[in-house]
Amino acid sequence: MARKIWDISQLLGPELPVWPGDTAFEHKRTWQMEEGSPVNVSALTLSTHTGAHADAPLHYDASAPDIATVDLEPYLGECLVVDARGSNGEVQVGDLPHLRSIDRVLFRTYEKFPHDKWDEGFTAIAPETIEWLAVQGVKLVGTDAPSIDPQNSKTMDAHKAVLKADMRILEGLVLDDVPEGRYELIALPLPILGGDASPVRAILRELPDA
Numbered sequence: 001m002a003r004k005i006w007d008i009s010q011l012l013g014p015e016l017p018v019w020p021g022d023t024a025f026e027h028k029r030t031w032q033m034e035e036g037s038p039v040n041v042s043a044l045t046l047s048t049h050t051g052a053h054a055d056a057p058l059h060y061d062a063s064a065p066d067i068a069t070v071d072l073e074p075y076l077g078e079c080l081v082v083d084a085r086g087s088n089g090e091v092q093v094g095d096l097p098h099l100r101s102i103d104r105v106l107f108r109t110y111e112k113f114p115h116d117k118w119d120e121g122f123t124a125i126a127p128e129t130i131e132w133l134a135v136q137g138v139k140l141v142g143t144d145a146p147s148i149d150p151q152n153s154k155t156m157d158a159h160k161a162v163l164k165a166d167m168r169i170l171e172g173l174v175l176d177d178v179p180e181g182r183y184e185l186i187a188l189p190l191p192i193l194g195g196d197a198s199p200v201r202a203i204l205r206e207l208p209d210a
């Protein structure tokens with residue numbers, strides 16, 4: 001029996017909302033068959049933080065590893081999806097369920113993911129929550145929000161807490177259709193030399209029957 005797959009990635013098209021001031025997503029043709037080329041070939045212009053993406057430690061520490069260097073292990077394996085829609089402003093420690101032997105935690109903060117407009121008031125993750133997850137042995141934290149820090153953050157406290165615990169981050173996931181529970185996560189970053197982040201094709205898959 002095939003194991004159900006949830007695609008938790010954003011669609012990458014011209015309407016994709018991006019961080020204020022960041023690079024807009026652009027996809028244009030280099031060669032076209034209708035102009036006599038034997039093939040269609042196009043080119044992408046996009047921010048490393050486009051859609052569902054993985055931050056590299058380099059994003060928040062100028063001397064830390066780039067996305068081509070990080071181990072792939074955190075981005076592949078069992079995870080817990082937590083419904084944090086009740087959190088207001090920041091996911092607090094009190095919003096967490098009891099965590100038992102889990103390496104990856106993904107937070108759903110949206111009732112409905114804002115596909116067609118930028119949401120500046122997204123729910124961040126409190127640095128204390130990151131610290132608590134690290135104490136529980138969590139290696140990767142994911143969110144449907146565009147960042148784990150608030151949009152106007154200058155201190156990036158949640159990213160700094162991730163750095164201290166050497167955790168990994170996924171942002172921009174789409175979790176609207178995913179019930180709370182345990183899944184297999186697959187969300188591999190591209191090996192971009194010097195990259196501070198990479199878009200990922202993020203999916204969740206039913207765990208194999210025990």
Ligand SMILES: N[C@@H](CC(=O)c1ccccc1NC=O)C(=O)O
Nearest residue numbers: 049055146147148149150151153
């Ligand atoms: N997806 C990015 C968004 C970002 O770059 C950012 C996050 C919080 C505060 C400022 C940011 N970027 C530009 O100032 C992130 O990794 O958080």
Ligand SMILES: [Zn+2]
Nearest residue numbers: 049055171197
């Ligand atoms: Zn990011």
Ligand SMILES: [Zn+2]
Nearest residue numbers: 055147148171
């Ligand atoms: Zn980030």
